[in-house]
Amino acid sequence: MAKGAKKLALDQYGKEGGAADNLGKRSASDYGAVQPFLQNELIHPEGFGSDAISQMLTQGGQAVSGATGAANEAATLNASRTGNAAAVPGVISQTARNAMKQQSDNALNVNIKDAMLKQQQQQDAAKGLEGLYGEDVASAMKAMGLQNESLGENVNASKAITDAELGWEKAAQQGATTGAMIAG
Numbered sequence: 001m002a003k004g005a006k007k008l009a010l011d012q013y014g015k016e017g018g019a020a021d022n023l024g025k026r027s028a029s030d031y032g033a034v035q036p037f038l039q040n041e042l043i044h045p046e047g048f049g050s051d052a053i054s055q056m057l058t059q060g061g062q063a064v065s066g067a068t069g070a071a072n073e074a075a076t077l078n079a080s081r082t083g084n085a086a087a088v089p090g091v092i093s094q095t096a097r098n099a100m101k102q103q104s105d106n107a108l109n110v111n112i113k114d115a116m117l118k119q120q121q122q123q124d125a126a127k128g129l130e131g132l133y134g135e136d137v138a139s140a141m142k143a144m145g146l147q148n149e150s151l152g153e154n155v156n157a158s159k160a161i162t163d164a165e166l167g168w169e170k171a172a173q174q175g176a177t178t179g180a181m182i183a184g
Contacts, residue, residue: 035132038125038132039125041122041125045119046121047118048114053110053114056110060103060106063106064099064103065099068098068099071095072092075087075092076088
């Protein structure tokens, strides 16, 4: 019975060693695919990207230009209706100043949000690298822990066999000693 347990423990030890090896290889493959991306995100986060930033700035500029044109048109129409053109240059100047301020605010907001996104991408990449390393190691270590458990079972089975053999040997010696005492 103990020899069967030893064989089972050794078989299980081999299976678990193979599982740990397979997990290690799969983790290395996954790590090789994901790690360069995360490393690049950590060092060189893209943020929105130059194309998206250009589009945001253009859209903000178009909105400001549209509002400026509408304000200038309204000032000119009001002057023609009232016959008072004296206010038109002041309205147009104020509208231009407001438009420049708004365009500056738009650009600043885009840059702030881009910087915040880059920082978030760096933090996510750092967490990803940390998690990637932890997963690689955790699966393999768990499989190796099972393998160590099987090795312990093997040792216990071997000890049981040895104890049984020693018990038979001790019983035989006692029987021989008793037989010798009887004989004489």
